[in-house]
């Protein structure tokens with residue numbers, strides 16, 4: 119394990135923000151990870167574990183040790199009549215794992231194709247798209263305690279998954295580093311095509327027989343047409359979560375804004391499409407210097423080139439204030455601001 123000094127994090131964050139790490143290392147084994155955590159403990163500096171850096175906003179230089187997780191490998195742990203349990207190391211690229219599942223006919227992650235980033239962040243964020251969330255295929259994970267060094271297994275229940283939420287963002291925030299995740303995949307697929315755009319795309323592609331490959335193709339097509347490619351324009355996907363409001367608030371908003379887009383949650387509250395709120399507050403395509411709101415998807419903040427983290431944060435605050443003034447609804451960032 120080599121500890122480097124003053125390393126630019128620009129290649130390690132999908133926003134393409136120029137910020138530096140005081141110390142930086144890459145780890146390819148759990149032993150190296152433990153050594154890195156130990157090093158940070160002895161040097162009395164904080165540590166930050168990153169995968170693909172596709173859900174972080176660096177608002178300043180990181181004055182500690184950045185640990186790039188490069189733990190790689192897959193292992194089939196067991197199979198039964200219905201399921202196959204695959205353990206995946208946290209540094210594997212998520213979409214590569216999806217492709218592996220498609221190739222081996224393991225069902226369950228096809229709707230989550232093309233989400234950037236690594237396996238380790240998938241339970242942390244409870245990643246989701248097109249009607250599916252990771253919790254539906256999650257079986258267990260292994261994590262190392264950052265400061266005490268012990269290893270702990272977390273079951274689905276232990277993770278307390280919610281909408282882009284897990285225990286790792288709250289009770290155990292900054293406590294554990296995820297080293298591997300075991301997914302429970304189906305041998306016989308259960309298709310999820312209820313998310314409107316998928317159905318339309320399957321029709322457009324003249325798909326007559328559903329398959330996990332056809333769904334993945336449809337999802338990839340929709341995503342590529344809507345979401346900016348970080349290799350071209352820096353971004354971290356949806357910057358904000360879609361906010362939920364109680365039915366009374368929803369009714370009053372719907373009266374004032376009849377085209378408002380919303381979905382009913384299981385508990386009866388209404389989830390509003392934040393992209394719609396931002397667009398109809400006039401901010402879609404807003405730009406200040408190199409920081410802005412994407413012109414095709416208002417939920418995505420973008421870096422056109424040389425924006426700093428604090429410039430992106432200023433746009434974030436402008437969006438929050440404008441949306442609150444217009445609708446009385448508070449937006450909360452989904453992206454981890456560091």
Ligand code: FAD
Nearest residue numbers: 169170171172173234235236238239245246247296354355
């Ligand atoms: P990073 O950005 O590296 O890290 C995110 C957070 O997790 C940080 O706080 C980090 O410290 C922590 N972390 C990372 N690895 C570990 C680990 N091993 N142990 C403990 N903590 C860890 N997300 C969705 O849910 N659905 C989408 O449809 C979606 N679309 C996107 C589209 C684009 C174009 C982009 C850029 C992003 C999108 N995202 C989406 C967000 C992002 O891809 C996911 O949140 C992804 O899981 C982040 O993975 P990462 O490895 O890049 O995490």
Ligand code: EPU
Nearest residue numbers: 247248355356358359360379391393394397414415416417
């Ligand atoms: N909309 C607008 N204007 C916009 C953007 C969206 O009116 O500028 C409307 C759309 O027309 C649609 C609705 O808002 O009626 C929802 O839009 P979309 O289907 O694009 O989904 P989203 O709510 O913007 C969420 C996730 C995405 C995920 C997609 C697909 C969140 C915060 N975002 O986006 O996840 O890929 O659904 O399931 O839940 C991410 O988390 O980073 C992410 C990209």
